[in-house]
Amino acid sequence: SRSYTIAVLPGDGIGLEVMPPALRCLEAAAKRFGFNLEFRHFPWASCTYYHEHATMLPKDWKKDLQACDAIFFGAVGDPATVPDHISLWGSLLLFRREFDQYINLRPCRLMPGVTSPLANREGKPIDFITVRENTEGEYSSIGGRIFEGTDRETVIQNTVFTRIGVDRVVRYAFELARSRPAKRLTSATKSNGISITMPYWDERVEAIAKEYPDVKVEKYHIDILCAHFVQRPHTFDVVVGSNLFGDILSDLGPACTGTIGIAPSANLNPTAKRDDPNQEWLPSLFEPVHGSAPDIAGKGIANPVGMIWAGQMMLEHLGEKEAASAMLLAIENVLKEAKNAHDRGESNILTPDMHGNGTTEELGGEIEMEIG
Ligand code: NAD
Ligand code: IPM
Ligand code: MN
Numbered sequence: 001s002r003s004y005t006i007a008v009l010p011g012d013g014i015g016l017e018v019m020p021p022a023l024r025c026l027e028a029a030a031k032r033f034g035f036n037l038e039f040r041h042f043p044w045a046s047c048t049y050y051h052e053h054a055t056m057l058p059k060d061w062k063k064d065l066q067a068c069d070a071i072f073f074g075a076v077g078d079p080a081t082v083p084d085h086i087s088l089w090g091s092l093l094l095f096r097r098e099f100d101q102y103i104n105l106r107p108c109r110l111m112p113g114v115t116s117p118l119a120n121r122e123g124k125p126i127d128f129i130t131v132r133e134n135t136e137g138e139y140s141s142i143g144g145r146i147f148e149g150t151d152r153e154t155v156i157q158n159t160v161f162t163r164i165g166v167d168r169v170v171r172y173a174f175e176l177a178r179s180r181p182a183k184r185l186t187s188a189t190k191s192n193g194i195s196i197t198m199p200y201w202d203e204r205v206e207a208i209a210k211e212y213p214d215v216k217v218e219k220y221h222i223d224i225l226c227a228h229f230v231q232r233p234h235t236f237d238v239v240v241g242s243n244l245f246g247d248i249l250s251d252l253g254p255a256c257t258g259t260i261g262i263a264p265s266a267n268l269n270p271t272a273k274r275d276d277p278n279q280e281w282l283p284s285l286f287e288p289v290h291g292s293a294p295d296i297a298g299k300g301i302a303n304p305v306g307m308i309w310a311g312q313m314m315l316e317h318l319g320e321k322e323a324a325s326a327m328l329l330a331i332e333n334v335l336k337e338a339k340n341a342h343d344r345g346e347s348n349i350l351t352p353d354m355h356g357n358g359t360t361e362e363l364g365g366e367i368e369m370e371i372g
Contacts, residue, residue, distance in 0.1 A: 001034060001035060002035035002320075004036070004070065005036075006037070006068060006070055006071075006072050007040050007042060007065050007072065007283070008023065008041045008042065009042055009044070009046075009047050009071065010046070010073065010074040011073065011075050011077075011091075012047050012074075012077055012078050012087075013074055013075060013077065013292025013294050013297035014074075014075065014212055014293045014302035014360075015046075015074025015076065015292055015358050017147075017297070018288065018302050018303075018307035018360060018364075019307060020364075021304045021365065021367070022072075022307040022308045022310070022364075023039060023265045024331075024365075025103040025308050025327065025368045025371055026036040026314075028368050029320070029323040029327050030337070032323070033322055033326070035268065035320060035323070039072075040067075040148045042324060044056065044057050045057060045061075045076060045082060045090075045091040045095075046091075047076070050082055050086075055090065056076075056086075056087060056090030057071075057090060057091065063244075064281075065099075066188060066280075066281050066283060067277035068283055069274065070283055070285070070286060070314050070317065070318060071095065071283055071286065072285075072286055072311065072314060073095075073285050074292075074307065075288065076088060076091050076291075076292060077292040077294075078292065078294065079294065089141075090289050093139065093225065095285055096267055096285070097362075099267075099272075100135060100272075101134055101135065101267035101268055101269050101282075101287070102165065102220055102269065103132075103268040104130065104131070104132035104246060104314075105129060105130075105265065105305060106129065106130040106131075106246075106250040106253070106263065106264070106289055107128075107130075107313075108126065108128050108129065108233075108253035108256075109257060110126035110257045111258075111262060111337070111361065112321070113118065113332075113337070113339030113340075114262065114335055114354055115339070115354070115355060116256065116257050116258035118233055120259075121233070121234050124234035125233075125234060126233045126234050128236035128237050128238065128249045129239070129255060130177060130239045130241065130246055131169060131173040131240045132169075132240075132241055132242075132245075132247065132249075132250060133169040133243045134243060134246075135165060136162060137159055137197075137242040137243035138157075138159050138242060138243050139244065139246060140141075140159060140160045140281075142157070142160060143155070143157035143158050144156060144157040146368065148365065153306050157213070161197050161201060161242075163204070166201060167204055170204055170208050170240060171208055171211075173185055173238055173240035174208060174209070177238040178212060180237055180238065182237040183215050183216060183237070184216045184217075184237035184238065185215050185217045185237070185239075185240060186220065186225070186240070187202070187205045187217065187218070187219040187220075187239075188217070188219075188222050188239065188240065188242070188245040188246070189201055189205075189219050189221055189222065189280075190222050190223075190245070192312065201242060205217065205219065221250070221304060222241075222245050225239075228250070228257055229249065229252050230232070230252075233256040233257070236361035250264075250289055251289065254289060258261065258354060259303060259353040260303060260306070261290060261303025261306055261353045262303060262306050262309065263306050263309075264288055264289065264306055264307075264313050265288065265313075266284065266285075266286050266313040266314070267284060267286070267291055268317070269282045269284055269285070272284070286310040286319060287310055288309075300359045301352050301358075302351065303360070304360050304364040304367075305331060305335070305361070308329060308331060308367055310326070310328040311327065312328050312331070317366040326372070330367050330370035333370055334349075334367045334370050335350070335354075336357070342355075342356060343371055349362040349363045351363055
């Protein structure tokens with residue numbers, strides 16, 4: 001029967017809390033739809049590991065991950081004890097680059113049962129997807145400090161856009177827009193102020209748009225685009241942005257739908273193929289959008305939906321479409337039912353970020369049961 005090997009990296013903080021219910025949901029889906037998931041648990045890519053080994057990863061990390069079909073990642077970061085750039089460049093950001101996961105897909109939907117002050121504008125749903133460039137742009141390692149400690153202290157970090165890097169993410173976004181009913185693409189830019197790299201981004205969007213006459217394209221500078229996200233989130237379809245702009249928009253979007261706790265993300269290398277002797281296997285990575293949330297870690301109240309939904313995206317990517325659909329439906333059903341209970345004045349299992357008093361385990365367990 002069909003079988004997949006999954007690298008499990010829970011990381012830090014609430015990553016450790018949302019991972020177990022998400023794995024149980026995946027197991028329930030595998031059982032119901034007749035495939036097998038082998039989970040390989042790794043303690044590294046965490047600040048706990050860093051404290052013991054003074055490094056985020058063991059020597060063989062790449063081999064271990066390349067032996068898997070996909071990577072399921074919680075969240076990394078313990079800013080009280082390890083600087084964030086050390087823990088993140090030593091794990092997640094390194095994986096994105098080493099495995100050339102150049103697409104970061106971040107769907108944003110107003111889910112049934114989740115309340116938001118921005119819900120039902122003009123009676124329309126919120127349902128768009130951010131396509132974030134994931135390997136270059138503002139997240140570069142080119143730059144440095146000079147004259148340190150003097151009054152001429154200077155810090156420089158260069159943004160890098162390559163033709164290949166920009167074109168492949170923009171083209172992916174156009175293809176995605178073409179496949180959706182609304183066929184609209186919004187490009188995030190800042191070519192009025194960032195006068196070298198962002199005009200280049202605009203130029204490539206315009207050039208590639210010629211290949212997609214059926215897709216309606218618009219561009220907005222990132223500042224006003226943030227305002228539009230808040231004022232009319234229901235009007236967006238596919239939104240494409242550079243690494244930094246995509247990062248910002250993918251927290252803002254889910255916040256507009258009530259909470260970032262439900263948002264998933266897929267870090268994809270869409271062209272990699274396993275078992276092709278002519279290319280190196282570069283696995284994709286699935287994770288919630290949120291981080292390790294030190295402010296609520298250890299309380300058992302983190303929203304597990306972002307992690308579970310990321311698992312759903314992983315099954316979709318692995319080709320288990322039926323199981324993926326069933327998982328999404330289960331999430332929706334449970335959230336809706338919990339909200340109904342809330343409205344009847346009964347205690348409910350929504351986590352506090354969704355205005356309930358449920359726990360990670362209660363909500364995750366209910367979704368697991370609903371999957372069947
Ligand atoms: P964060 O996403 O961890 O938390 C932001 C706020 O949202 C907090 O108030 C938190 O309690 C809340 N929140 C986040 N996820 C939630 C959930 N599932 N349920 C309920 N509430 C939730 O962002 P931050 O505070 O900027 O970062 C904390 C640490 O996580 C830092 O070390 C940061 O670098 C790291 N981080 C890691 C990732 C990742 O591994 N992918 C992503 C973002 C941030
Ligand atoms: C994300 C995170 C990361 C990013 C951080 C933790 C480096 O915010 O995945 O959105 O900026 O890409
Ligand atoms: Mn982010």
